[in-house]
Amino acid sequence: MKSSVPAAGLAALLLAAGAVGCSQNTDSPAMTPAAAVAKAAKSTGDLTSFRYTLTGEVPEQGRVEGEAVMRLKPEPAMGMKMRALDQGADGTVEIRLVDEVMYIGGGAGMAEEMDGKRWMKFDLAATGADGALTDRGAADRAQQDPAGEAGFLTGAKDVEEAGTEKVDGVETTRYSGTVTLDDLRASLKKKDAAAAERGEKNIERYEDMGVDELTMDLWVDGEDRTKRFRMRGDATGGPLDMTITFHDVNKPVTVEAPPAGETADLEELLEGLGEG
Template identity: 65%
Template sequence: MGSSVRHSARRRTLGAGLAAVALAAGAVSCSKGASEESPKMTPAAAVAKAAKNAGDITSLRYRMTGEYPEQGRIKAEASMRMKPTIAMSMKMTALDQGKDGSAEIRLVDKAMYIGGNPEMAKEMDGKTWIKFDLSALSDKDLGGGAPGAGQAEQNPAAESTFLTGAKDVKKVGTEKVDGVETTHYSGTVTLDTLRDSFKDEDKATREQREKSIEQYEKMGIDKLTMDMWVDGDDKTKQFRMKGDADKGPLDMTITFLDYNKPVTVTAPAAKDTADLAEMMKGLDES
């Protein structure tokens, strides 16, 4: 293979890897049944209580389905640890992108790894993972959404609290989600009112939620329509957010499968990994 052909293949591979980063753009079994509001518990108060409980989450496993701007329809399942250190693993498929639409993402030790795509491996001497060094970022950056890393690092536990910023929260009814009885609430929130709703939170919480808000601003979204399903333990079992972005509709549903269970993420073997920085350096020097 000539050098120009190899360089072209490498550039296509890098493009596929960066597209995967943009795409990665991450069951409460003992529930007591649907959340039962007391006569004094308004829908807004019930949503606020669930949001407060989200602050106690140290790890979670969740399923994500829906439509993402530019990427189209996606589905994914992920495990994420927020404490003591940030780690995440996600298997994601872009349903409208054919054989190039599947990828596995791992975030561990301040590095992101993209793999699981055989088409990428063909152009990387058989290596099946690309490594993106995120060591310059703090844990707060990683937990709130690393710049350019997209959906993979957005913290769904934090985003599930967004309905607290709505002025029109209402109870829709009771529904089962994955066999769990829940109470369904809905409302709309602008990013400006969302920021106002966080002003009395502690600094760490404000910074984390601000990172999530910035991701939606970058998409050109200024208002979100939200639904939230709360279980009998006053925890969010599922939430859905919809918005109009510059490059297509956002309509994502996150279903929480379990909370605070051990999450272990391991980096792929070095022999199977191509470092993005080294690949870029090789292209620059050629």
């Protein structure tokens, strides 16, 4: 099995990040930027699904672009296509999360090394049981709720309105601020237990990358939703700079598992290696 393709896929999981659901009452001139961002974060829990496109740069991977759909309720599901533009054919990967099972597809390169099978299957329940089947952090990123990161800007002490801009032809108001991971942890004390747990997992992902501080921007449209989100930081493996643009909020999302005949099970592969 060609190791570079799965490795590229796992690295691409770092990109499953973004923010949706922030809102601001554009009809209320008395609302401060900090108050608008705080109010916006409360709407995140109302999201059921969304589609987003992303572009930017990630540590150790370089320039990237991609698109994804995610369903949060009633049960989580995710489909993502990602391209690492500086890595050639091995930089393209597709990821699906269906019924707590993660699938990574490396295309033709993976199929050549796996008897025609172009998908690798990771059972996240088994992974959680003993941590042996795949990288736990990568599995967590595949399940990451990008909407949860919308609340990050509420931890900033310097939030300010940065003008108005058109995004995809939509009028938006932009908010900017800088937040440290310590600030983010302090803000979790104001959240309920479930939201605090999700927030802690998001923070740990940035700690793993060596990021201490994030510069953030939100573009909020007239319907009180984030249309675009940008996050920048200095990581151990290089700069982090991701921009995510959102579409089709709360519209139906369907993600299907790949055909069984095209899928290799990682657990079975490891058992075969053990027997060998």
